[in-house]
Amino acid sequence: MTIESSKQESAGRIRLGMVGGGQGAFIGAVHRIAARIDGQFDLVAGALSSDPDRAKASAAELGLARDRSYGSFEEMAKAEAARPDGIEVVAIVTPNHMHAPAAKAFLEAGIHVICDKPMTISVEEAKDLVALVEKSGKLFVLTHNYTGYPMIRQARAMVAAGDLGDIRLVQAEYPQDWLTEAAERSGSKQAEWRTDPKRSGAGGAIGDIGTHAYNLAAFVSGLETDELLAQLSTFVEGRVLDDDVQILLRYKGGARGMLWASQVAVGNENGLKLRIYGSKGGLEWTQADPNYLWFTRFGEPKQLITRAGAGAGAAAARVSRVPSGHPEGYLEGFATIYAEAARAIRAARDGGEPDAEVIYPTVQDGLAGMQFIEAAVASSNAGNVWTKVG
């Protein structure tokens, strides 16, 4: 297997803007690193904070030209669309409730969008966005970043190739522990907005991390959900949104799943784990150790497939940067979403489509995520009953 790191680089960078991500924000810095890793983007404009002073200071720190640091996304969309050297794509990294309005502004201005998840704060808003993306003809890339891990690509390819036979079971989980106590009342900005329905929507843990687990299960298994039954819990007193989610899933075609996401499971940092079992084989993968994929063919010894190592195929090689045994991590997986976006944007420059092998989460995945959250909240509120998804 040859890794193809050189293919990640190319001349002629794409002009990128950012909404949100000012000083102190976690995910904005991650997006910027992800955009830089493969050298495909130049960050040239931003509306980095709703607080004007912070916006300005953040822009200076990042070396943005003064006239391209904007006070609002509306202003930015308008101004950038008017410039001959305006941004080609914007990254939206705000709290959830701002995703849709910002995306709308840029799509309408003819600018591609890279957007954080969950995509919106309601299914309705998500559907509007789907319609708008279709109408605009612009690209919409949702940063379900875990789909960028090479071994997740490998797993997806193996399922698609039939290595597991007919899929029977999906076990997805994403335990964390950072909300074990009331961090939202002791000064954590992250905790504040994540637990605030106004900024996060109807889902707490389910929106923040449950959607990641759900998306990843679908991405790898290729299965479509039929219905779910959910129990959302809030363990910390005074908290409004859920901090623990237990879900049973029925997929179309008969496969069944369990999904657990928690922000109060002490000892778990970002314990995203996916296990998929079929009539012929089984796969296991853990985000904290992302370069390993465990594969068992029924009746044979378990195999450890490593990123870029023996047993890993083309789907993993495409998105690997260093040889096996040298770990790639979260930022490289995130960068792959940007690299795929870059390929799609370059193709779109010429009015074309990217190669078939280019994969990224779309506005449809974003809608599916919102339908998942909505169905889960509805199921839980109705006393944990089976609820159709979508």
Add this chain to the structure above:
Amino acid sequence: MTIESSKQESAGRIRLGMVGGGQGAFIGAVHRIAARIDGQFDLVAGALSSDPDRAKASAAELGLARDRSYGSFEEMAKAEAARPDGIEVVAIVTPNHMHAPAAKAFLEAGIHVICDKPMTISVEEAKDLVALVEKSGKLFVLTHNYTGYPMIRQARAMVAAGDLGDIRLVQAEYPQDWLTEAAERSGSKQAEWRTDPKRSGAGGAIGDIGTHAYNLAAFVSGLETDELLAQLSTFVEGRVLDDDVQILLRYKGGARGMLWASQVAVGNENGLKLRIYGSKGGLEWTQADPNYLWFTRFGEPKQLITRAGAGAGAAAARVSRVPSGHPEGYLEGFATIYAEAARAIRAARDGGEPDAEVIYPTVQDGLAGMQFIEAAVASSNAGNVWTKVG
């Protein structure tokens, strides 16, 4: 910490009989090794098989006196009760449907019983057995053998001591893969009776391994179940009983749980795993690596507590035989059930009670297991609805 292996041994062995466990049976051999490990029992009588030739051959192989190899458990109970050197306790290691009748015969003959799980094939039968045990004044020890692992004892002690704070979440799972294909139609005796409702009762995977996970969760957490919601599945065509079980649990006091047991999860051998999370800490334990207990106090680094190592306390030391770093396994855990039974039997000889620290699963635990199975089957049949347990 000092291990107390010498205390496991003592003069004056207890006379033991066995029902079931003839040649070719798996669990009978396990019980015999477990009984031998600490040198507390002598196997002196048996009704080892319902097939007379196999019974005889098995008895000869085990060195039983010819007149103490019986054709039926009824005959054995009667004859042994009449002998001055008759057995003091019998181990019942037959398929499930024989447990209750055999136990009844020996209890009524004044002989203590060690019995495999699940205890009976119905709640009704289980309740009768509870009544009979009470009436008989004899001991009844159920071999939920995983409760004998030192680190499970350690975990239980830590929960009881409040190291985890208030328990919020219990995640229990027991995946296997040996029934991924229709082994019951290709000559596996184990598979035949495990998938046959006449011999196994109403539960397949749930009775065979789901009860183990359920019992262990209760043993460690100290929680009592209020209600459950279950989805039982059968993935292999032509199979009657469930081969996969997904359950949501509501414990009294507000804790919630998920339980998954499967016999079609390719790549899992005996993947029993228990995770418990509270307001202050979390615990994780895996049966395949039983000498390790992972403990995290919220806000501190995860600790690896090892059997008989630093951090392990008296509850683990009581049931450890070798120093830390030398792994003890399944048979030692099983042997601890026998060692505890021996202590109880010796105490009972003098009409007394064993020390308070002696712990073994009782007829009440057996009843709880049957109530769990019955509730799960009922919930599943009713369309996966919340169902009271017990």
Add this chain to the structure above:
Amino acid sequence: MTIESSKQESAGRIRLGMVGGGQGAFIGAVHRIAARIDGQFDLVAGALSSDPDRAKASAAELGLARDRSYGSFEEMAKAEAARPDGIEVVAIVTPNHMHAPAAKAFLEAGIHVICDKPMTISVEEAKDLVALVEKSGKLFVLTHNYTGYPMIRQARAMVAAGDLGDIRLVQAEYPQDWLTEAAERSGSKQAEWRTDPKRSGAGGAIGDIGTHAYNLAAFVSGLETDELLAQLSTFVEGRVLDDDVQILLRYKGGARGMLWASQVAVGNENGLKLRIYGSKGGLEWTQADPNYLWFTRFGEPKQLITRAGAGAGAAAARVSRVPSGHPEGYLEGFATIYAEAARAIRAARDGGEPDAEVIYPTVQDGLAGMQFIEAAVASSNAGNVWTKVG
């Protein structure tokens, strides 16, 4: 794969005596459990302690007949040889300096010997014992217990079958930490005699655990040592014998090895680990997790071969008692030495040889161990120079 646990049991137990192993001794209790696990032996006589009171109390605790608890091994050898129901085999579990004298007494009395390691306290003594064993025609079984682990048997079979190609490298290590501080001066009996040259011989860590690593490397690799270069260190002030050992090995045929044993490596309990690499494949095994064997064929994914699981062959199945996924441990591995001894003793009863598949460490392995210790001490004393072994 079928495990063959029933074959471990058989009628007609072998009469066993024990020298050493009285109350408070660690390894004596281990030998007794090992002897009981497969039900092949009855412990009927003993000279359990050089302290008469402790000998008596220990014998009572173990249920020995009063007239078969002896004050010395000389007396015991004589008396048991004279009884028609005298012991057939003796287990010698004393400190090292007593091994040879005791073994001599029993061999000369026509009684088979099972003996702890290191076998003697000098090469000279070892050579005398080799000669005596040959002359006596009696069996001599050395409890290099790690050779009883099923996955070690599997590894040995794979090397012998050529699965690794030509062996190039052997990496053996056995770190512990229990002598990090001067435990011999704070009341640990174990530490006292292990660090005392009068009772342990010229080697500290090298004799206690280095020999285990060395023996295991030879057992699995099938290689014979040509020469070694050793550096023995003593890190704890006031200690006389080595507590850390670093060795380079040259095997006949060109393979090379490193061996590290330490009793001051904080965080290691019994970290015996063996890695063997050849021109076609590599193997890795760790004592603390003994049911796993990692195997890589060059250019293929790493495989996890589990005891009694897919990929494990007949050599492991012969000595397995429970299905894969249910861990076997230290005591089962130890018991396998006893089970193999039982097979050899039964064969010898009829003047025959055991089946070719019966494997146990012999007096020759004991001599090899002493030659290893002697060469290592000599090399170290001479300034760490290459020294022929044997």
Add this chain to the structure above:
Amino acid sequence: MTIESSKQESAGRIRLGMVGGGQGAFIGAVHRIAARIDGQFDLVAGALSSDPDRAKASAAELGLARDRSYGSFEEMAKAEAARPDGIEVVAIVTPNHMHAPAAKAFLEAGIHVICDKPMTISVEEAKDLVALVEKSGKLFVLTHNYTGYPMIRQARAMVAAGDLGDIRLVQAEYPQDWLTEAAERSGSKQAEWRTDPKRSGAGGAIGDIGTHAYNLAAFVSGLETDELLAQLSTFVEGRVLDDDVQILLRYKGGARGMLWASQVAVGNENGLKLRIYGSKGGLEWTQADPNYLWFTRFGEPKQLITRAGAGAGAAAARVSRVPSGHPEGYLEGFATIYAEAARAIRAARDGGEPDAEVIYPTVQDGLAGMQFIEAAVASSNAGNVWTKVG
């Protein structure tokens, strides 16, 4: 603990050139990603290949201005020094034999140097370079990239703080398997120059990976080597340089070490591992799982310290970019070397020194590496005798 990712970014990028690293080269692409991750550098010039066509094509792919793609490093050093917008620092990523000549050219032109390791092909050349660096007043940063891992920084800080007590033992290893067969004769460019003494110098495995293990051991332990004893082996027929290295180390102050590096250990990808033991505690770290640091205080349970998690301190936080549980990998560790270089370069712009907390491997470390290689080769050639280092 707060991670400080935002501090990694800053306005005003540093102008970077590159020597080597054209199409098909592995390490050049790694350096470029590392330079991009924190957004501190702009690659603006290069002499990317000694093959003019490849140099040109590579430069075009990377978007270099045509007039800043040079045919030789000599030409480049001269031209860039003459430009007002010339490079401030050059990254030298050629085979080893070119490091010193290229470094010399740039230092003499007044340009800072970032250089791959091993630094030179002889101690003599290394000493000249040390002198030149001192004379030039320019910065010289050696990419011993593993020193950039946050948990390595954490480990170093813990040792320095005395958490391990007096260091007694260092166990360092770096097994790989990619040279198990004669890859240098089947078209691998990497294998060709790595096994060619003209381009690699006197060391094969020892220069490529042994130096990494050696450097890391010194970086974390703070120990200085007194003498070593080495055995270099070549297992693959026809190969000239060593493909396996076994070394005993004596550190000043009495600590002892073992170092193993191999390129023929089947099943190892990049198995760099470091274990350090002292009178009070022990540390273990593995490059393939770099976000975990295992720490044991003698007599307490082992702790798992995670990057940016509980238990990790300021030294790790300084160089972390994402929260714990989200793995950082090889590229982030490499990027930290660049980030530290950037800090030093910015400080040097003003004629100042970077903050005391800024750490990077220097020309002195490069000299130490060459002294290690030279001593090891000499020791091995002299029949594996103790040889002074430095």
